Amino acid sequence: MRLTSMLSIIAASVLLVACSKPEPEPAAPASDAEATQQVAATPAVPTYSAETFFNTETIFGSSINHDGTAVLVTSDKSGIFNVYSYPLDGSEPTQLTNSTTDAMMGVSWFPQDGRMLYTADQGGNELNHVYVRLEDGSTQDLTPGENLKAMFGGWHEDDMHFYVMTNERDNRYFDVYQYSAEDYSREMVFENNTGFNVDAISPNGRYLALSRTNSNADSDLFLVDLEAENVEPKLITPTDGNIQHNAYTFTHDSNLLIYGTDGHGEFYQAWAYDIASEEHSEHFAADWDVSFLYFSDSGKYQVVGVNADARTELSIIDTTTGQEVMLPEHPPGDLRGVNFSDDEQTLVFYVNSDVSPSNLMFWQVGSENVVQLTNTLAEGMQPEHLVQSTVERFESFDELTVPGLLYKPHQASAENRVPAVIFIHGGPGGQTRQGYSAMVQHLVNHGYAMFGVNNRGSSGYGKTFFHLDDQRHGEDDLQDIVYAKKYLQTLDWVDPQRIAVMGGSYGGYLTMAALAFTNEFDAGINIFGVTNWVRTLESIPPWWESFRQSLYDELGDPATDGERLRRISPLFHADNIKVPVLVVQGANDPRVLQVESDEMVAAIRANKVPVEYVLFDDEGHGFSVKANRIEAQEAYLNFLNTYLVE
Ligand SMILES: CSCC[C@H](NC=O)C(=O)N[C@@H](Cc1ccccc1)C(=O)O
Numbered sequence: 001m002r003l004t005s006m007l008s009i010i011a012a013s014v015l016l017v018a019c020s021k022p023e024p025e026p027a028a029p030a031s032d033a034e035a036t037q038q039v040a041a042t043p044a045v046p047t048y049s050a051e052t053f054f055n056t057e058t059i060f061g062s063s064i065n066h067d068g069t070a071v072l073v074t075s076d077k078s079g080i081f082n083v084y085s086y087p088l089d090g091s092e093p094t095q096l097t098n099s100t101t102d103a104m105m106g107v108s109w110f111p112q113d114g115r116m117l118y119t120a121d122q123g124g125n126e127l128n129h130v131y132v133r134l135e136d137g138s139t140q141d142l143t144p145g146e147n148l149k150a151m152f153g154g155w156h157e158d159d160m161h162f163y164v165m166t167n168e169r170d171n172r173y174f175d176v177y178q179y180s181a182e183d184y185s186r187e188m189v190f191e192n193n194t195g196f197n198v199d200a201i202s203p204n205g206r207y208l209a210l211s212r213t214n215s216n217a218d219s220d221l222f223l224v225d226l227e228a229e230n231v232e233p234k235l236i237t238p239t240d241g242n243i244q245h246n247a248y249t250f251t252h253d254s255n256l257l258i259y260g261t262d263g264h265g266e267f268y269q270a271w272a273y274d275i276a277s278e279e280h281s282e283h284f285a286a287d288w289d290v291s292f293l294y295f296s297d298s299g300k301y302q303v304v305g306v307n308a309d310a311r312t313e314l315s316i317i318d319t320t321t322g323q324e325v326m327l328p329e330h331p332p333g334d335l336r337g338v339n340f341s342d343d344e345q346t347l348v349f350y351v352n353s354d355v356s357p358s359n360l361m362f363w364q365v366g367s368e369n370v371v372q373l374t375n376t377l378a379e380g381m382q383p384e385h386l387v388q389s390t391v392e393r394f395e396s397f398d399e400l401t402v403p404g405l406l407y408k409p410h411q412a413s414a415e416n417r418v419p420a421v422i423f424i425h426g427g428p429g430g431q432t433r434q435g436y437s438a439m440v441q442h443l444v445n446h447g448y449a450m451f452g453v454n455n456r457g458s459s460g461y462g463k464t465f466f467h468l469d470d471q472r473h474g475e476d477d478l479q480d481i482v483y484a485k486k487y488l489q490t491l492d493w494v495d496p497q498r499i500a501v502m503g504g505s506y507g508g509y510l511t512m513a514a515l516a517f518t519n520e521f522d523a524g525i526n527i528f529g530v531t532n533w534v535r536t537l538e539s540i541p542p543w544w545e546s547f548r549q550s551l552y553d554e555l556g557d558p559a560t561d562g563e564r565l566r567r568i569s570p571l572f573h574a575d576n577i578k579v580p581v582l583v584v585q586g587a588n589d590p591r592v593l594q595v596e597s598d599e600m601v602a603a604i605r606a607n608k609v610p611v612e613y614v615l616f617d618d619e620g621h622g623f624s625v626k627a628n629r630i631e632a633q634e635a636y637l638n639f640l641n642t643y644l645v646e
Pocket residue numbers: 425426427428429430504505506507530536537540551554591592
């Protein structure tokens with residue numbers, strides 16, 4: 001896979017399907033012996049422990065090696081993310097990295113041999129380096145140094161060079177280096193002095209597509225011709241008003257830049273910029289956001305992902321016929337990480353759904369079967385014991401319709417009303433999407449209704465909806481959470497008196513805001529949530545410089561909006577908090593600093609309100625060590641059982 005495709009995939013964070021049916025899982029025990037207490041009096045399904053849920057393997061990554069025999073996969077089966085080679089003949093995978101501390105993520109095979117690139121940070125500090133692993137198993141840091149962050153930018157079509165972006169020269173901005181695949185010598189090809197984001201590099205290495213964030217509603221695209229005398233970035237989207245632009249990819253011949261823009265309606269569409277004629281034309285549009293678009297190496301196949309009401313609708317188009325490629329029957333779910341072998345005869349992908357973690361599949365183009373290479377659900381678990389979400393919509397305080405994903409436990413009924421938890425995503429502009437979540441399924445399995453609310457400000461529902469929370473954070477979006485609770489109280493299978501709220505990061509912020517600014521909830525779980533916006537916005541990581549202004553436009557500038565930011569920061573209103581709280585934090589989090597949680601916990605404690613605090617020394621903004629994820633999950637369940645059930 002060439003570099004533009006790779007960048008698109010990384011940007012979309014999308015992994016990727018049909019199959020000869022997997023062997024049926026062994027029958028589940030009547031009840032998982034170690035399962036903690038259950039909410040419902042009459043369980044309809046066996047309950048599984050947090051450990052069982054997290055013994056489900058999380059896998060992603062789909063680079064196919066030079067001879068089309070193996071896929072580079074990142075898996076947490078060793079207890080931490082490590083890189084594996086999964087043979088396409090179905091034989092046992094080989095572990096390529098052996099970390100027991102830091103998560104290691106596979107990036108790409110080398111195009112001509114068995115070397116591979118991977119990336120890792122240190123304990124979740126997000127200071128990733130790029131490493132090469134040679135065929136003999138030895139490794140080398142290609143981006144040595146302190147306090148730098150680096151990322152892979154893709155392969156040149158000559159297969160002899162690849163690109164890396166690093167902020168080693170100026171920790172605010174990422175320069176682009178071209179590396180030799182032979183001896184790893186490198187040269188800087190673009191010095192970034194004004195905060196461009198490097199979106200894509202053309203397969204022939206001649207063009208860079210850069211974006212510049214002007215505000216949280218407006219961004220422009222620039223093109224750099226590295227062969228021109230003047231390598232100054234040229235603005236190619238000189239539009240008036242607030243319009244977002246970001247590059248998806250170049251075409252295989254490097255003649256067109258395909259980019260996303262919300263300038264033609266509510267949703268992102270894919271447009272093409274012809275570099276020679278400088279003309280723009282519509283390339284692909286849908287009723288929802290086009291989330292990602294990329295091509296196979298020769299351009300024969302185009303892969304497009306559309307974010308249709310919180311799930312990914314993926315299509316593979318044969319560009320020579322314009323027809324959609326129809327895959328043979330495969331397990332139900334969303335496709336992720338579609339990738340092709342060099343000869344484009346083999347297709348690999350993942351299938352993921354609410355009731356099934358991602359499984360790796362491959363298809364020989366034209367053959368009748370999709371082959372399933374993995375079986376990632378933990379041994380003993382049955383998919384039918386898990387729960388498929390439904391998309392629900394409710395009216396908020398101002399009659400705005402707000403969507404969310406609702407998980408109804410099997411044991412819930414009008415005769416057996418269950419407690420409920422509203423969970424809130426990060427961002428603020430993120431989105432709760434369909435797909436397997438051990439965190440959600442474990443709590444649902446133990447009898448909690450889970451409602452993932454996509455409050456105003458979430459992405460995926462058009463630009464108007466996205467901007468409805470601007471500078472209204474902790475106010476209008478918080479009211480959506482309150483109205484989500486009122487909606488839950490209309491359901492005859494939910495106990496209206498036992499509703500908690502939880503969330504991570506921005507969702508952790510709204511959780512604490514719900515407890516500090518309303519009396520609606522019976523308990524809250526704050527997972528590395530922002531509690532003091534003035535401090536958080538003053539201490540953002542240096543490498544966020546290119547969108548600092550956008551962040552300040554959206555949330556407020558700590559230098560000038562201090563009063564409002566203090567008004568909406570739960571830390572300064574902790575005396576209003578009257579219900580139990582669980583706080584979970586990683587000590588190395590560079591976005592929401594540990595002090596945010598330390599001070600929140602101390603303030604709640606001073607209120608004489610029950611507060612529990614779980615702090616992980618070896619984690620950042622998200623938990624990657626399996627033992628920590630299990631510990632956090634057990635803490636969520638024990639806390640909810642203690643304060644919502646007992
Ligand atoms: C307005 S985007 C903030 C950056 C980023 N967004 C993507 O999720 C992010 O990390 N957000 C945090 C919350 C946060 C916001 C602003 C400053 C620090 C942290 C999150 O994961 O929710």
